[in-house]
Amino acid sequence: MSEPLLETRTLVKSFGALKATDNVSIDLRPGEIHAVIGPNGAGKSTLIEQICGGLVPDAGQVFLEGRDVSAWRTQARARAGLARTFQISALCMEDSVLENALLGAIGAMGASWRFWSGALTRPELRERAEAALERVGLEDEHDTQCASLSHGERRQLEVGMALTLAPRVLVMDEPMAGIGAGGSKKLTELLDSLRETAPILLVEHDMDAVFALADRISVLVYGKVIATGSAQEIRTSRAVREAYLGQEA
């Protein structure tokens, strides 16, 4: 079995009396999509924030390619190849699609301290941004202002911006949130094709997408991982049905 690219070890995070993350140890191996599912309030977003550097865990560590990155800030983790997408699109709405993608390229290539040359005219930045946009199917929208993109296209751009980082690991917080069936199918295909580029830790509510994509699934309830296994194992697990799936599937 190959070494995990991303791993959490016994993460604990409490907010007052509420244990939002309770001894969570999960990992992400090369080439796989590992979905994290669970009811609302199970602590999925809290877990993602700790992995990406937005929240400091009370205990436990986060490892990225074998390195303990627990004390690293968000920016440092991003530069090390940890790319994420947000549940609520965090895009620069006033800027064009290409400018948004360029931001990722600028970060990845350490170009933010270049003051004189035009961001749009530097070939190495542009190539990287354009390649990422092509990958997510936004190559015809370079000049479109982000605010006038459809919701589904924004989700695509979220993924595209993560790709400009040349990620080692992708962490996606509900990429399907709020898009219709057609968009969801398109995005599922896209994510499916990405697993060889970088493994994906996928937090998602859309069960069709999860069961179609995930190589492994972990179920989070009240901050605890109650089961990890293949789609088939999770579907038939009694504990999971009682805790979560029974309500929906």
Next chain:
Amino acid sequence: MIVNERAINALVIAGLVGLPLWALVMDEPFTITLVTRAVILALAAAGLNIILGFGGMVSFGHAVFFGIGGYTMGILAYHAQTYTALDLGAFTTGGTKSMPLIWLAAMGLSAIVALFIGLLSLRTSGVYFIMITLAFGQMFYYFAISWAQYGGEDGLSIYVRNDFPGLNTLQPIQFFAICFALLCIVLFVKARLTASPFGLALNAARQSGARVETAGLSPLRLKLLAFVISGAITGLAGALFADLNRFVSPSMFSWQLSGELIVLIIIGGVGRLMGPVIGACVYVALEHVLGGITEFWHVYLGLILLSIVLFARGGLIGLLTGKEGAHV
């Protein structure tokens, strides 16, 4: 009426060159001084616009840098004109009357202070940022008032305008040329900066800090550098302003001045390259024309500001080009 923004910019620049030349021919030195004043205020506001327009930070204490520039000029020239030594701890100097040296000192000092203020204030945002920058402004203001060695409340008078190699700075048109050239340089640098990777990242930091962090960049560092550049430019304008009036006083540090700089930008257009320039021209023109008619001209300025905020969020440039946002 929809006008191309480039056409407006070109027209403003042409006006700024043409009016003083016309005044020179007509022998109206006061008009030249008036335009010079507008150019210097434009320069100060252009500095502020870097963080206000592109970085989204409303600094209500930019008079700090304007004042530092002014006092740098005042103190250096005061020692030079009185032939007294200025003891700076590590070394002593006899002051200087050389404009380029004064500019360098004014920009350097403003940048250092901006670094310090920025480190403390940029961790906050919104109203708190406004309040912290205002507090720093007031600290400098009251310090200047009580600084008896350099005139305290009365300020410092400099009898002869400082020197620029090869020019007679006492000629209004020549001093105007210096200020105008500096404004053009700053605007050019700013345009390059805005289009650069740094500018794109700064603009993104204004819109979404989380996104910038996720791209591997530090919003704080981007904003801090913008704040330092911004402070240095406003400091340069302060040194020129003091030279224009041949006088420095604590009012250069006042919060009213910080507010005026914001007003200039809002009138012209927030985040627009030429916004501060148009704002400064309109402001100085109103001050001159309305100020000649009534002592209460600020009332009319207030009305104009009110209508711009209510009906033309993109300032005058936004109104003329039909585009509200600078980045659209």
